[in-house]
Amino acid sequence: MKSISSLVCALGCGLVMAVAASACWVPELPDSTIFSCASDEECSLAGEKCVPREGLSGYCCAPSANATEVCNGIDDDCNGQKDDLATTPCYGGPEGTAGKGRCKAGTPKCGANNEQLCEGEVLPTTELCNRIDDNCDGVTDEGFDLQQDVKNCGTCGTVCAASQVCVAGRCTGRVQQVCTDGSDDDEDGLAGCADSDCDLKPCGANRICSGGTCGEIELKCDDNVDNDQDGARDCADLDCDQKSCGTGCVCKSRAKTETVCTDTLDNDGDGRADCADSDCANQSCGTGCVCKSNAAAETTCNDTVDNDKDGKVDCADSDCANQSCGTGCTCKSNVAAETTCNDNVDNDKDGKVDCADTADCPTGTACGTGKTCKSNATCG
Template identity: 30%
Template sequence: MGVSLRRRQVNTSQLSSDIADTIQINHEAFLQKPPLFASLRSFGQSTFGLVQHGVQHQITACLITASIWDFVMVRKYVYVFFGCFLLLLSLSLSVACSGGECTYDSDCEGEKFCQEGKCVDGIVGNACTLNTDCKTGESCISSKCIKVECTDGEQTSCYEGPTGTIGQGTCKAGVKLCQGGRWGWCEGAITPSSELCDKLDNDCNGKIDDDPLCTTTCNDGDSRPCYTGPASTRNVGLCREGKELCTNGAWEGCSGDTKPVAEKCNDNLDNNCDGNIDENCGDCQDGQSRACYTGPSSTRNIGECKEGTQTCAGGKWGQCQNESIPQNETCGDNKDNDCNGRVDELASCNQGCTDGTTRACYTGPAGTKDVGVCKGGGQLCKNNKWEACVGEIVPTTEICGDGKDNNCNNQVDDNCGVCRPGSQEACYSGTTGCTKNGNVYTCNTPCSAGTRTCKADGQWGPCTGETTPAAKEICGDNIDNDCNNFIDDNCNTKLHQPCQTDTDCGTGNRCVRASNVLQICVQECTNDPTICNKNPKRKVCRAYTITDQGQQLSMCAEEASSGQSCDFSKSIMCKSNLVCDNGSCRAATYVNEGEICDSTAATPVLCALGLTCVSFGNGRPNVCLKLCSVANPVRCSRSSFSCMPFQTGGQVGGCIQTTCTQNSDCVFTNTPHECVSTSSGGKLCVSSTSPGTATFGNICDNNTIRCQAGLTCLATSSTAANGFCSQDCTTSGTCPTGGTCTQVSTTQKMCLIPCTTTCSNTQFTCQTIGQLGNFCFPN
């Protein structure tokens, strides 16, 4: 058969087309993995339950009644008596049809309390005047002890999106405010939505515009609908799509869309785009006030009793403030304390006293004397009657901010909200752009803090006059629109995009190889390292070898420390002496030209800048070689070196010593090299394998089975699994026993084992080797 002999340890490029493909590039950048550029878009549709269980029963009852009533009306002259009966039945169902839940507390189950026709959870129902009348965990609201979840005015962060999405992309937490002892709605939170191709991570999965529809290129003048609000609100209520235009081959961002805002009560519009109009608006409009009175109705505005006022907040009426309700009658003060229309009417008030005598007195509610600012006074007997109590201090409305317990409930400044009414302070509602130190904000221009004023209910009003960051940078206006302290950042639309040549990347960028299959655009800083200072993250000007050109450039990069994530496709590079392995930085050692390199070692051994790790195959160790261009091999400065391509016909290669006659001619003495012959008759210095133990005539594979020093593993072809240990020769007399010196090429002779039909070594067979004859080779 026509088989040509191959020396298994000779394995480099352009020396012979049959061994060129075995030399491989093993460069630092090739440890990177190409990014994924595609994902599947999922479209969700929300459904709404139309009828709840209890309401469904009411509607059913009403329909049944209406049907029977119609039946009776048609036959009213025949079924008069039965019609009267059904009329009573319809009246008994009127409550269900009208939607009212209760009239009295007894109409509600368990510990619910009837408030304005509704059974409210958490109302214990015990009558009270002060918070001290209630159990622990309850407050006195509208003369009833109510279980509270929180303190009025208290705020807490909230988030209702999927676990792991908060803080990713556009997703952020909101705030809940406590009103009337209950937590309100979660306001200001942003949860995941469908990817909108707006250069933001809308679905909060850590990837920007990871959707097949988010193409990065387009034709100028093209437009497409867009929407930057939550996907479920698109074209619902007031929310409407916008339009995105194509400019300079790229989508410029969504404009003109209308997104959800907080529901505005009583405007008959669906402001928050959830399909409901004026929902959760409560019983009143915020800021409304009305007269109120929690005492017995017969005592309202009688004697010392006076009605108060209550204000609407969060759609609910607040506590009745500044009212006076009946107290125990105080003899001698000439007042109608119990508001029954009579002054000092008690029998005990008519007992005489001796003029000039005095006694201690206190007219405040029981349990408030000597609590807070409250204290007793004294009375003087005159004309055999006790005069008014003098010098006492009774409970008054709490004065917020004075540090005193004015209403004598053993709590200082209680129910005062979070601020003193009328006070002002600096405020800022943005999440970026300004930082707060104490009460002072430091902002990146043009962002600025505003001012908020404390309302009458002790809650802060809206922040006015502030400037928050724009949704995205407006490229070319020389303004830091997003207030991140970098002007016109994120305007490099070509950065990290796939490319073929530098012209694909635009001004200031270069096209470099990021992996074996991917080339991307990076920002070059070779001539101006300070340009990296304008980037929020890529602040370091890092040198990088362009493997396709055999030269170096510097690029703006973000540096990662040991254990941190790295991704060359995003310009995230490991710091010096670290290598990016499987997306994580770890320690590495760098070596010079001609030295052994191994990126798979526990501590990777990598080539210094400007070198690449080259494999000669056949079990030989990898070594660092200088990169070069076949068309311009000037980088191979040594006279005995040539630029040998890594692939047949390729233009990029490594500087390899091609002039030698014996091993000692190889210049890299710090790493064992040997001078070997090629099938084309040339000589080449390649890295030496550590010698094995196989002797002449025995099987070898240059991997687990290697020949002794001075012997060569010879096989019938480069793809053969095994060969046998042979050696160079001049005559048969220089071959070991059983060997014959045979001319295997025009310039080389080697010792072969001749045969006729069989071989003494049962692992070998007698094979015809071209025109040379029959020789023993492994099966």
């Protein structure tokens, strides 16, 4: 009866499966049929075993070669269930995208016509501006310019009106974007630099809109090029007035002017450097130093420093004549002289105080209210 049972099963499952007939799945048949079994001994073919089933009798089954369940309508691993695939997560997207953004792995499942599916998996899609990482590359909403995109201005989905543009993430009225001559891209009737929208915007190579006209930009007033093609170059062009013509140089009255008077450089290229250049007249030439009569002059006369670097310090420098050398001290005849004779201080630092400094506080010099220096170098 066992061989007949196997043959009948094969016919029920299809003649092409005759060899593995015992794997035929007939769960609806009652226990009294020839396909059921209660123990392995009741199975006739080599390698078959009796597989128990919940609520039904067992059936004879021979495991497949690798005993791995696949989608074929057969109980390949002989565990009493057909097409019960392994629960190992499945994922068909590019490597490294699973678990990022919206992407996630699924669970293997058999579908119609024995195809294997991955139920529940989510694969990468084209990136949208929606605050979601749609393409699962670890970046959200890349490729969308929220600062200028009229369809996503400032935030995803914020759409500007047809008459507006997106500027710095905000929808605003259209403004001139191209400022070259003749351009009126905001269609307000004002072209190029004549449109106030273009103020301080580039209007050509090394040119910028200023005061309604296209002129040379500040950093190009020292390239010896007529950038705005008006016939004048660099400082000779009024567009460069008060603009830099290089380090330590500013354009004034259509000429280069030295502005740094302490670097020993001829910044304006006129053959004269620092105080020797009349541009530096009355300008600082360093701490305690001012340019006068095309030369450095000492102005601080009590710091023991040769500020104008002429080899003379403080009162010894003629620049300090009649200048203060400190409290109660004035430079006279190239030396420090005491001028306050009643403060009990050696103001000129010559070792003599008040009336005792007979050279600076001679007899008769006031040394207090109703008092004068006496011939004995005292105040009385």
